[in-house]
Amino acid sequence: MFPYVPSSSCWLYSFFSFLHHIAKKRSVMTNSRLAFAEKACSYLSASTDPFHAVHQAIQKLEAAGFQALQYRHNFPALQKGGKYYYTVHHSTLVAFTVGNKVAKDDFGFHLIGGHTDSPNLAVKPNSKKPPKQGCVQLAVACYGGGLWHTWFDRDLSISGKVLIRNGETLEPKLVQIRDPVARVSTLCIHLQSPDERAAFKVNTEDHTSPILATTTTTAQQELEKGATEQLDAWQQGQEPALMQRIARELQVDVHQIADFELSLYDTQPAAIGGLNQEFLYSARLDNLATVFCAVEALAAHDPADDTDIAMICCFDHEEVGSVSSHGAGSPVMGEAIRRVSAALGVTELSTVKAKSFCLSIDQAHAVHPNYASKHDSQHAPVLNHGLVVKTNCNQRYTTNSLTGFVVREIARQKDIPIQEFAVRNDCPCGSTIGPTISARLGIRVVDAGMPQLSMHSCREVMGITDLSHGYNLFRGFFENFRSIDNNIHD
The missing domain is CATH 3.40.630.10 (Zn peptidases)
Structure with a gap:
């Protein structure tokens, strides 16, 4: 007997069915x-x-x-x-x-x-800095080996752990301020020398302090009034605006805040990107x-x-x-x-x-x-x-x-x-x-x-x-x- 040879239409149907199966399998894997x-x-x-x-x-x-x-x-x-x-x-x-x-x-x-x-910008133990040029800033330290220039001009916020006094006990609570409250701004190109434009060099002590507010803000002025009365030595070293915001987030009195471990983070959420949605940006x-x-x-x-x-x-x-x-x-x-x-x-x-x-x-x-x-x-x-x-x-x-x-x-x-x-x-x-x-x-x-x-x-x-x-x-x-x-x- 002669071997069976499928017709061209049958062969093509099988071939395209196979391709459809592979494409469907890949689609399931991709999804x-x-x-x-x-x-x-x-x-x-x-x-x-x-x-x-x-x-x-x-x-x-x-x-x-x-x-x-x-x-x-x-x-x-x-x-x-x-x-x-x-x-x-x-x-x-x-x-x-x-x-x-x-x-x-x-x-x-x-x-x-x-x-x-x-790597992140961590809030220093004494977070309060003297106002400069009408701006309220936060004292931060560079944690780890970060690419610090990438932290400039981003919408930053603050999160971490806070210790709360509750009577005789000390209770840890997590705080996460979701809206952008801080920003480290770059110097505009017009005020830079040709050498400075050619190589952006970050002085991690002088250039990384984020701006939180202005000293002319009514709310900031209210916070400063009598801010050091009834506060312990640690609290007196903290930025009043930050302390008030933490207290509001945690629904506690500002005097209950005993200490914290806080850091800055970029508020831009993680996202999937690329033309084919194959990258994770975060x-x-x-x-x-x-x-x-x-x-x-x-x-x-x-x-x-x-x-x-x-x-x-x-x-x-x-x-x-x-x-x-x-x-x-x-x-x-x-x-x-x-x-x-x-x-x-x-x-x-x-x-x-x-x-x-x-x-x-x-x-x-x-x-x-x-x-x-x-x-x-x-x-x-x-x-x-x-x-x-x-x-x-x-x-x-x-x-x-x-x-x-x-x-x-x-x-x-x-x-x-x-x-x-x-x-x-x-x-x-x-x-x-x-x-x-x-x-x-x-x-x-x-x-x-x-x-x-x-x-x-x-x-x-x-x-x-x-x-x-x-x-x-x-x-x-x-x-x-x-x-x-x-x-x-x-």
Whole structure:
């Protein structure tokens, strides 16, 4: 018999049906990524400082059934299949699930480490500045290594944590002024010399104080009248207009304000952009994009068949070296491992640590098309082309052959593309919390991240496809790490 040969019309129908199926599948994937990016926009816009970043994360975790633990108290007996979280100083978050099949003598921790802080203009302890040229200004300090020129001419506002006196007790409250109340203005071009026009140089002490109001404002004059009467020494150092606005936001008396940790933020919300809606424009992508994906992945993780502890640790103070009571250089992660293990009846941690693994996730440097020479051409990550594994032989990153393999294998199983980054030999290399965690705890760590441009700018950009890749990698890590690790021989 002769083989059947389909007619041209039948063949064309099959071909176009196939193309339609592929297009439909891509459309579903695109819509899913857009929806996830829109959810990220909401989180990023609401997370205007580390305190609000943690607060927003807690809301997601509690909606997923996580229970609060008290950091300053002993942990209760932890239940298999349980979901828990706690905070340190309200700006560092630890959250975890206990595998339903955890065995006392055979479990480890699947850790994701990130950070909640970003470079910003922080309000100084004495926020009041003497009026200059009819303007009321705010005393600020430069937190971290920001690109400070990007903070000029933006509509800024103020948020953070405030300590409120309530009788004999002291209660922390979060404040977030939503309307723009501050602005750092540039000097007009007509008053600049040719040299000044050629290179915009910021004196971070003289040029970054934002303008809040004018001294001729009736409201400001009223605030100044008797403002120092009945106020303690700390309050007398504060800008009266700021204190009054905080009191109004929190619905307290100004005399109840005992102290605060405040910073400025850009009021422009996060947005999806680009001709094809493939970019995420936002402040604080470094590193709240990681925090968002980690929280979403842990909230979605089902510990029913898990034999280990899935945990995220989101630290404050990475941008200034992690050396604080609740930064990555503190005992927080080590204590989390010890306390959770003890609550499960395990006090010998050497085996637990040997079976543990940490993804140190921080945003990565995508190659900039206008400055491509700043990258090694063989290690130049591209936006929307996959997650980035970071390697540095001088241990600025912790990735080695084994830890790099693990993250690549997880990515392979989840069909996630991976890119490699190593800094040029003639460029300095930044660092992450990875080396700190690895050295202090002695556990295996890999450094990876989602690529972005404009890192440490007031406004950054990344690809929405990479955001979904980050989430899927974290899901795969929680689900598949143990099976991969069991096949690795010492």
